[in-house]
Ligand SMILES: *[C@@H]1O[C@H](CO)[C@@H](O)[C@H](O)[C@H]1NC(C)=O
Ligand SMILES: *[C@@H]1O[C@H](CO)[C@@H](O)[C@H](O)[C@H]1NC(C)=O
Ligand SMILES: *[C@@H]1O[C@H](CO)[C@@H](O)[C@H](O)[C@H]1NC(C)=O
Ligand SMILES: *[C@@H]1O[C@H](CO)[C@@H](O)[C@H](O)[C@H]1NC(C)=O
Ligand SMILES: *[C@@H]1O[C@H](CO)[C@@H](O)[C@H](O)[C@H]1NC(C)=O
Ligand SMILES: *[C@@H]1O[C@H](CO)[C@@H](O)[C@H](O)[C@H]1NC(C)=O
C-alpha cells in the first residue's frame with residue numbers, strides 16, 4: 126500500500142536514482158570491522174555509536190526535541206536530517222547517557238543499564254549460546270546473534286518495530302507466539318513512547334491493514350489483499366518497478382513485507398503522530414524527505430484526531446481547535462502535535478457544578494458539523510423541545526441533535542467532530558454549555574420593559590425600513606467579501622453576481638470550462654467571475670470540491686474568493702488580475718512588453734505554483750491545461766496560475782478527465798494524446814511547451830504554414846546539441862538577456878517535453894533548476910521531435926540533472942558541453 130504511489134503523485138523518477146548517487150558515494154568508505162558491533166567487551170555509552178557496514182544506519186543514544194533531558198537508545202539514518210527509525214527504550218528514558226550503558230549481559234541478551242545498573246530495557250530472549258554480539262545491519266535491522274555463527278539470530282529489531290517500517294521489515298502476526306508486529310506512532314513529536322495511533326494487520330487473517338485509534342477503533346483499512354493489490358488502494362499497481370510487496374500467510378505467521386529493487390533508494394513508511402501513514406523517500410540533492418503517500422489522505426479522517434471536544438477542519442490551519450467553551454487540556458501537548466488529551470470545559474456544567482449556580486445549562490447550536498460518533502437515540506421523543514429536555518435531565522448528556530427521524534443524544538466526551546462538513550451525515554448539533562458561556566437571551570425582564578422595547582423597535586423599524594432595504598444587500602455582500610479575505614469562501618447568489626458583472630456584459634475571455642466576466646462588488650473590489658459549463662455535479666459535491674480548491678493558497682495561484690451554485694448555474698469568483706493573461710503580453714506586436722528578467726520571473730513563479738499544486742497540496746492536483754492563457758499577471762507581473770482544480774472538479778478519475786476535457790493542442794503530452802492515464806508529468810510537458818514560448822515570444826504552433834523546420838521546439842532541441850541558443854531568443858528582446866538563463870531555460874524546457882514521462886523532471890525540480898540550485902544537462906532530442914529535427918543523431922544520453930558538476934559526463938560522444946561561454950547581451 127504505502128509503498129505504491131498515489132496515481133497522481135509523480136512516480137519516483139528514474140532521475141532520483143541519479144540524484145541519490147552522489148550521496149551514496151560519500152558513505153562507501155571502508156569502516157573498521159567492529160564499528161557495527163557491540164560485543165562482550167565493547168559496550169556503548171555517552172555519545173558513542175555503531176554504524177552499519179556501508180554507513181547507512183547508526184545506533185546510539187539520542188535526545189528527541191531540544192530541551193528534554195530524556196535520552197533513548199535508537200537507530201537513525203546517517204543523513205543530514207536526523208530521522209529515527211527505531212527506539213529501544215520507548216517508554217523508559219535514561220537521564221544521563223554517559224553513565225548508562227548498552228551492553229551484552231552475562232546471559233547473552235542486549236541490555237540497557239542506567240547509572241544505578243538497573244535494567245532499563247532488554248532484548249529478554251532465551252539465548253542458547255555462550256557468546257553473542259549485537260550487529261547493526263545495512264537494512265537498519267539490529268540483530269542479536271551468535272558471535273561465531275551469524276545465522277543464529279536470537280532477536281532482531283525488525284521483529285519489534287516502533288513507528289517505522291523499513292524495506293525488509295515485517296508488519297504481521299506470529300500465530301505461534303501471538304506476537305504482533307505493528308507500527309505505533311510516537312506519543313508526540315518529542316516523546317517516542319507509544320502514542321494512540323497504530324497500524325496493524327487484521328488478526329483474523331483476511332490480509333488487510335487497519336489503522337487503529339487506541340488499539341480499538343479502526344479508521345482506515347487498506348481493503349483485502351487480492352491479485353497483488355489492496356482493494357482500497359487502486360493506485361497501487363502490480364507492475365510498479367521500484368517496490369516489491371509481498372503478503373505471506375502460512376501456519377506460523379501472516380505478514381506483509383516489501384523490498385526496494387534498488388538499494389540506492391532510501392525510503393520508509395511511518396505511522397505518524399498525526400495518525401496518518403506516510404511514505405517518504407530521501408532526495409539527497411534536496412537534502413530532504415519527499416512524501417509520496419499518505420493514508421488516510423485527509424487529516425480529519427483520522428479518528429478523533431483532535432481529541433475529546435476537539436473539532437477538526439480541513440480548511441484552515443491549525444486543523445484542530447476546541448469547540449466553544451472548551452480549551453486544550455494540555456497546551457504543551459497540543460504544541461507537540463499530541464491532541465489525544467483533547468479539550469476540557471472552561472466552565473463546569475450546572476449539575477456537575479457549583480452550589481450557587483441556579484441558571485440551567487444551555488445549548489449552543491453548531492451547524493454543518495459531522496456529528497460525533499456513539500450517539501444514543503432517545504425513543505418516544507416527538508419534538509426538538511422534548512429532545513432538549515431529555516438531554517438536560519441527565520447530567521452526563523453533553524449534546525443532542527434532532528431530525529425527522531428522531532432524537533439523538535451523546536453522553537460523555539464528544540469524539541470525531543468535524544466542522545464545515547458537507548456529507549450526508551452532517552447535521553446540527555446542540556452542545557451543552559454552562560449558561561454563563563452563552564450570551565443571555567434575557568427572557569425575564571418584565572412586561573413593562575418589553576412594551577417599551579416593543580414601541581421603540583416599531584418606530585425605529587419604520588424609520589429604518591427604507592435604509593435597510595437599500596443597504597441590506599450591499600452591506601451583506603461587503604461583510605461577506607471582507608470575511609473572504611480572512612479565508613472562508615463567500616457563497617454568492619446568482620442575482621448578486623449578475624448585478625456585479627452588469628449582467629455578464631464585460632467578457633474577459635473564454636476557457637475550457639466556460640467564460641470569464643469582469644465584475645465589481647459593492648465595496649468596489651474588482652472580481653473575475655467564471656461561469657462553468659458542462660458541470661454535472663450535485664450541490665454537496667460541488668461545494669466540497671470548491672471549498673477544497675478554496676483552501677489552496679499560494680502567491681502564484683489565482684485566489685478563489687467565492688462561488689455560486691444554484692441548480693445548473695455554477696459560478697466561481699476570483700480576484701481580478703489587472704495585467705491580464707500571459708498570451709496577450711507575450712504574443713502582442715509590441716515586443717518590449719516583457720523584458721527577459723520579467724519573463725524569467727514569470728517562468729519561475731508559474732513553476733512554483735504548479736509545484737505547489739503537484740507536491741504540496743493535501744491532494745495532488747493536476748492542472749491539465751497549462752498554457753499562456755491560463756497564466757495571469759498581477760499589478761507587478763507576478764504570475765498566477767488560474768483554473769487549477771477545475772479538472773478535478775470535472776472528474777476525479779482520469780478517464781473522465783480524458784473524455785470531458787478539451788486540453789489544448791500544442792500543449793498536450795503524448796501520453797494524453799495516446800489516451801493513457803495521465804500524471805502530473807502531463808502538466809510538466811505543457812509547462813515545457815509554454816516555457817519555449819516564453820523564450821521565443823511566439824507560438825510553437827502558428828498555423829498550417831508551419832514548416833517542419835520552423836517548429837520551435839524542434840529548433841531548440843537541435844540548437845541545444847549544437848550549443849548555440851542565443852539565436853532562439855525572442856528577436857524583440859534585442860539580445861537583452863542573461864545568456865546563462867536562456868540556456869538553462871532552453872535545456873529545461875527540452876527536458877520537460879520528453880516523450881517518456883519518467884524522463885521529465887518534476888515541477889519541484891523545475892523550480893530548482895530555474896533558481897540555479899540544480900544544474901541541468903543537455904537533453905536528448907524528444908523522440909517526437911526527432912523526425913522534425915534537421916539531423917537525428919543517436920542521443921543515447923542516460924544521465925540527468927547533475928548537482929555536482931556542470932560538465933557533462935562521457936556517455937555520449939555526441940554531446941558537446943555548452944557551458945557558460947556563450948556571449949551575453
Ligand atoms: C575482547 O578484547 C580483547 C582485547 O581487546 C580481545 O583479545 C578479545 O578477543 C575480545 N573478546 C571478544 C569476545 O571480542
Ligand atoms: C527549543 O526549540 C524551540 C523551537 O523549536 C525554541 O523556541 C526553544 O527556545 C528551544 N529551546 C532550547 C532550550 O533550545
Ligand atoms: C522478560 O519476559 C518475561 C516473560 O516473557 C517477563 O515476565 C519479564 O518481566 C521480562 N523481563 C523484562 C526485564 O522485561
Ligand atoms: C562456549 O561454547 C563453546 C562451544 O559451544 C565452547 O567451546 C567454549 O568453551 C565455551 N566458552 C565458554 C567461556 O564457556
Ligand atoms: C551456523 O548455523 C547454521 C544453522 O544452524 C549451520 O547450518 C551452519 O553450519 C553453522 N555454521 C557454522 C560455521 O557453524
Ligand atoms: C493465541 O491467541 C489465540 C486466540 O486468541 C489463542 O487461542 C492461543 O492460545 C494464543 N496462543 C498463545 C501462545 O498465547
Ligand SMILES: *[C@@H]1O[C@H](CO)[C@@H](O)[C@H](O)[C@H]1NC(C)=O
Nearest residue numbers: 327328329330331333335343
Ligand atoms: C475478526 O474475528 C472476530 C472474532 O472472530 C470478529 O468479531 C471480527 O468481526 C472479525 N473481524 C473482521 C474484520 O472480520
Ligand SMILES: *[C@@H]1O[C@H](CO)[C@@H](O)[C@H](O)[C@H]1NC(C)=O
Nearest residue numbers: 321338339340341433465466
Ligand atoms: C484508550 O483505551 C483505554 C482502555 O482500553 C482507556 O482506558 C483510555 O481512556 C482510552 N484512551 C482514550 C484517550 O480514550
Ligand SMILES: *[C@@H]1O[C@H](CO)[C@@H](O)[C@H](O)[C@H]1NC(C)=O
Nearest residue numbers: 205206207208412413414415
Ligand atoms: C528534516 O526534514 C523535514 C521534512 O523533510 C523538515 O521539515 C525538517 O526541517 C528537516 N530537519 C532538518 C534538521 O533538516
Ligand SMILES: *[C@@H]1O[C@H](CO)[C@@H](O)[C@H](O)[C@H]1NC(C)=O
Nearest residue numbers: 501518519520521522536537
Ligand atoms: C444518564 O445516562 C447514562 C447513560 O445512558 C445512564 O447510565 C444514567 O443512568 C443516566 N442518568 C440518569 C440520572 O438518568
Ligand SMILES: *[C@@H]1O[C@H](CO)[C@@H](O)[C@H](O)[C@H]1NC(C)=O
Nearest residue numbers: 496500526528529530531533
Ligand atoms: C438523523 O440523525 C441520525 C443520527 O443523529 C442519522 O443517523 C439520521 O440519518 C438522520 N436522519 C435524517 C433524515 O437526516
